[in-house]
Amino acid sequence: MFGGKTRSRVLMFFYFAIPVGSGLGYVIGSYVASIAKAGRTDCVDCWQWGIRATPLFGIATIIALIFGVDEPVRGQADQEESGRINGQTESNNLNNRVNSSTTANEDVITVQTSFKNKLSNIYQDLVYLLENQTFIWSTIAYTAVVFSTGTLTWWAPAAIEEAIAWHHNISNASAVTDTEHVALTFGGITCAGGIIGVAVGTVASMAWKRGISCFSGYSNQRADPLVSAIGSFLATPLLFLSIKLIDLNFIFLAWLLLFLTIVSLCLNWAVNVDMLMAIIVPHRRGIASAVQILISHAFGDASGPWIVGAISDSVRGEDKTPEAHFHSLVIAFYLPNVLLFLSGVGFLLAAYTLPKDLKLAEDWRINRRGTDGSAQLTGVTQTADTGHLPLDDGNLSPSNRLNQYHNEAFDP
Numbered sequence: 468m469f470g471g472k473t474r475s476r477v478l479m480f481f482y483f484a485i486p487v488g489s490g491l492g493y494v495i496g497s498y499v500a501s502i503a504k505a506g507r508t509d510c511v512d513c514w515q516w517g518i519r520a521t522p523l524f525g526i527a528t529i530i531a532l533i534f535g536v537d538e539p540v541r542g543q544a545d546q547e548e549s550g551r552i553n554g555q556t557e558s559n560n561l562n563n564r565v566n567s568s569t570t571a572n573e574d575v576i577t578v579q580t581s582f583k584n585k586l587s588n589i590y591q592d593l594v595y596l597l598e599n600q601t602f603i604w605s606t607i608a609y610t611a612v613v614f615s616t617g618t619l620t621w622w623a624p625a626a627i628e629e630a631i632a633w634h635h636n637i638s639n640a641s642a643v644t645d646t647e648h649v650a651l652t653f654g655g656i657t658c659a660g661g662i663i664g665v666a667v668g669t670v671a672s673m674a675w676k677r678g679i680s681c682f683s684g685y686s687n688q689r690a691d692p693l694v695s696a697i698g699s700f701l702a703t704p705l706l707f708l709s710i711k712l713i714d715l716n717f718i719f720l721a722w723l724l725l726f727l728t729i730v731s732l733c734l735n736w737a738v739n740v741d742m743l744m745a746i747i748v749p750h751r752r753g754i755a756s757a758v759q760i761l762i763s764h765a766f767g768d769a770s771g772p773w774i775v776g777a778i779s780d781s782v783r784g785e786d787k788t789p790e791a792h793f794h795s796l797v798i799a800f801y802l803p804n805v806l807l808f809l810s811g812v813g814f815l816l817a818a819y820t821l822p823k824d825l826k827l828a829e830d831w832r833i834n835r836r837g838t839d840g841s842a843q844l845t846g847v848t849q850t851a852d853t854g855h856l857p858l859d860d861g862n863l864s865p866s867n868r869l870n871q872y873h874n875e876a877f878d879p
Contacts, residue, residue, distance in 0.1 A: 478737040486661015486733055489620060490654040492521050497650035592754045599827075600820040601746050605692060607749060609739050609814025610763040612699060614733050615803035617768025618775045618862070619706065622648045623725060624653045626796045632789035640789050655738035658728040664733025668694050672738040687827065691742035692818035698734030699811035705731060706805050710797050732807075735814070742817075746824040748831045775799045 497518030503516035596602055625640070627649050632640040643649075671682075672694045678686025687693065709724035740756070747755045776799070783795035 476669070476673075478741050481737070483662055483665055485736055486665065486729070487658050490657035490659075490661065491625075492654075493620065493657065494651055494654035496521055539647055540640065543749060551675075553877030589754070592751050592859055593758075593771045595751055596747075596755055599691075599746060599824055601817045601824040602731075602759075604813050604817035605695075605739055605742060606762055607694065608699070608810040608817060609735065609759065610767045611806040611810035611813065612695075612732060612735060613763045614704070615706070615770040616770040618803045619725075619728070619802070620657070621772035622775055622779075622796055622800070623709075624649050626638055626710065626793055626800075627653075627713055627718065627721070629789045629793040629796065630716065630720070633669030633793055634716045637789065639794065641717060652722060653725075658723060660726045660729030661733045661736075664698070664730040665736050667730070668698065669737045669741075671734075672741070689818040689821050691738040691745075692814045692821060693817065694738050695735035696814035696818065697813045699807050701812060702728050702731035703807040703811070706800070706807065710800050714793070742821070742869045744839045746821065746828050748828055751875075771803070775802060778802065 498517075499520040500513045500515075500517040503513035546556065620701055627638040628643050631637075631649075632643050635643075636642060672690045674680040675682045675685070675687050675690035675694065678684055705724050705728040709721050709728055712718075713723040714725060744752060773795075777801040779792075779795040780800050783791045
C-alpha cells in the first residue's frame with residue numbers, strides 16, 4: 468500500500484497500536500476485574516473478568532477488517548514509487564505493452580495463467596526465507612525483544628505489588644490497597660513510553676538512512692537494525708536497575724526506569740518491519756511477516772511469562788511471603804535481561820548481513836522491471852509485485868516465451 472519514506476511513517480503510526488493497545492488493555496482489564504471483585508465474594512481477585520471484557524474490542528476489530536478493508540495489490544506501491552522516479556507509472560507501461568501486443572501474445576495468456584498460482588509455493592517461500600540471513604537474525608532478535616516485553620508486561624506490576632506488600636508488612640499482595648494505582652501507572656507508562664519509543668526509533672532510523680538532522684553526513688543503510696540494537700542494549704541495564712530499585716523501595720525511580728525501558732524496547736517495533744519490507748521481495752512479504760509474527764509470539768510473549776513464572780516458582784519453593792515472591796521474580800527476570808542483550812547482538816548480525824540482502828532484493832526488482840531503470844518488463848514473466856501478466860515485444864516465439872516464463876516463475 469505504501470512505499471519509501473511514506474511506508475516508514477505509516478508503519479510508525481501503525482505500531483503505535485502495540486503499546487497503546489497493551490497499556491489500555493492492562494488498564495481496562497484491571498479496572499473491570501476490580502469492579503467484579505467489589506461485587507462478588509466468591510473470587511480472590513476476579514482477574515478472569517478482565518480477560519472476558521477485552522475480547523469484545525477484538526471482535527469489533529475483526530468485523531471491521533472483514534467488511535471495511537480491501538486487499539491491496541501486492542507490490543503496487545513499489546511499482547508506483549519506481550514509476551515516479553522514472554517519470555512514468557507502471558500502469559502506463561503496462562497499457563503501452565498491451566496496446567502493442569501481438570496475436571501470439573494472446574495465445575499464451577491461458578498457459579501463463581496456469582503458472583500464476585505456481586509462481587511461489589509455500590516450500591519455495593520458506594527456503595527463500597531461510598536463505599535470507601538478515602531475516603533470520605532479525606527474527607531471532609525480535610523474538611527475544613518480544614519475550615522480554617511480554618514478561619515485563621505480565622510480571623513487572625506483580626513484582627511492584629509484592630514489593631509494596633513486603634515493605635509495608637502485608638501478608639499477601641492481594642491485600643494491597645493501591646493495586647488499581649499500580650495498574651493505571653503501568654498502563655500509562657506503557658502507552659506513553661511505547662508511543663515515544665516507536666516515534667523516536669522511526670524518525671532516528673529515517674534520518675540516519677538519509678544522513679540528515681543529527682546524522683548529517685553520516686548516512687547508513689544499516690540504520691534499521693542498528694537503531695534496534697541500540698534499543699536492546701539500552702533496555703538491558705535499564706530493566707535490571709528498575710528491578711533493583713523496586714527492591715530498595717525507590718518506587719518512583721523504578722517507575723521512571725521502567726518508562727525508559729519501555730521506550731528502548733519500542734525503538735525496534737516499526738523499523739524492524741520496515742527492514743523486513745526492504746529485504747523481502749513483494750510477493751513473499753506476506754509469508755515473511757506471518758512467519759516472523761508466529762515465531763516471535765510463540766516463543767516470545769506467549770511462552771515468556773509462563774517460563775519466567777515457572778522459574779520464579781522454582782526458586783521460591785514453598786515460601787508464600789511477599790518477600791519470597793518478589794525476590795524469586797527478581798531472579799527470574801535475569802532471563803529476559805540476558806535475552807535483551809542477545810537480541811542486541813542479533814540485530815548487529817542483521818546489520819552485518821543487511822547490505823547483501825538489500826542488494827538481492829533490489830536486483831530482483833530490477834530484473835522484473837528491466838535493467839534500463841524504467842518500469843519496462845521483459846518477456847511474458849508475471850510480475851510478483853502486481854499479479855498482472857505483462858506481454859513481451861514479440862521477439863520471442865510462443866514456446867520460448869513460455870519456457871522463459873516457467874524458468875523465471877519458479878526461480879526463488
